[in-house]
Amino acid sequence: MSWFAMLFRLESKENQLDSELRFHLEEQVRANIRHGMDPIEARREAALAFGGIEQIKEECRDQRRGIWLENAFQNLRYGAKTLIRSPGFSIVALVTLALGIGVNATVFSILNRIYLTAPPFQDPERLVTVFYSTQQSPYWPLSPANFSDIRRQNTVFEELAAFSSSEASLGETGKPAELVRAIGVTANFFPMLGVQPARGRLRSSRPKTSRRQGQGGGGGKTRAKTTAR
């Protein structure tokens, strides 16, 4: 391979196209000069005869793309025919793909919700979970009275709110009540997070341990009763 070939291999396809067309132009200019034209006239005439170099380049690119597309479609058709010829294999392959993609999509969407998207609170980076740890356990249950004390004496955090697992029974008139899992929170929980309840309004808060629930309902008559733990 001549050094020319190596040099031009490194050039981008775009530069190659440009060089190729310019070479032709230069050769035409030379030929014109040989036929007796003066250099300026020669160049002008050659450029005129050549036409729009950018248009020609675009046309060349179009031609290449057109063939590429044609090949792609041919390959697709061939692939489809091959698959149709062996339906057993195709079905197994398709089911495997579907399962794989489905599992991936599910796992991703879960992880996306948990890890990748920011929680829908104000300033989630400034939110921490604090545990009351004792010798018996690093996650010792916190009594309401202790929480009040800690909150009052705290100098580290801007605000402290507490939550605990709970149960609630949700009932709509005419339907049997459902037992659902609930989280009991202190009055300052929602304001601290900067969120509004999905239904109903928050009671005006006083810093005492009480349970929050939506008051009244959106559409139907929804009443919630909670049981404290």
Place this chain on the structure above:
Amino acid sequence: MGVDKSDLLQGTLDLLILRVVAMGPIHGYAISKRIQQISRDALRIQQGSLYPALHRLEKRKWLGAEWREAETGRAAKFYSLTAEGRKRLLVEHSEWERLSAAIGLVIQATQL
């Protein structure tokens, strides 16, 4: 079998290019000059037709291309015929014969 005007022209141009390149590796400028010469100035291929055709034929793998030093000392892209290209040349040639025979028939018929 439907052949429209652009197909005809394209096929004919392809035939001319393939036939010229079959004589040996050659760059675009020389191709247009050679066609002009051999046809005794009757056929002048515009750059706007020639280069898109060359690129199309190259993409179809009927022509191979290589950058070499031209006679003038500068670098030029030389095209050569591939094995596929050689087969294609035969196909285009027989298509051309078929077509000109058909055209001949029509012309003769209208004279009658």
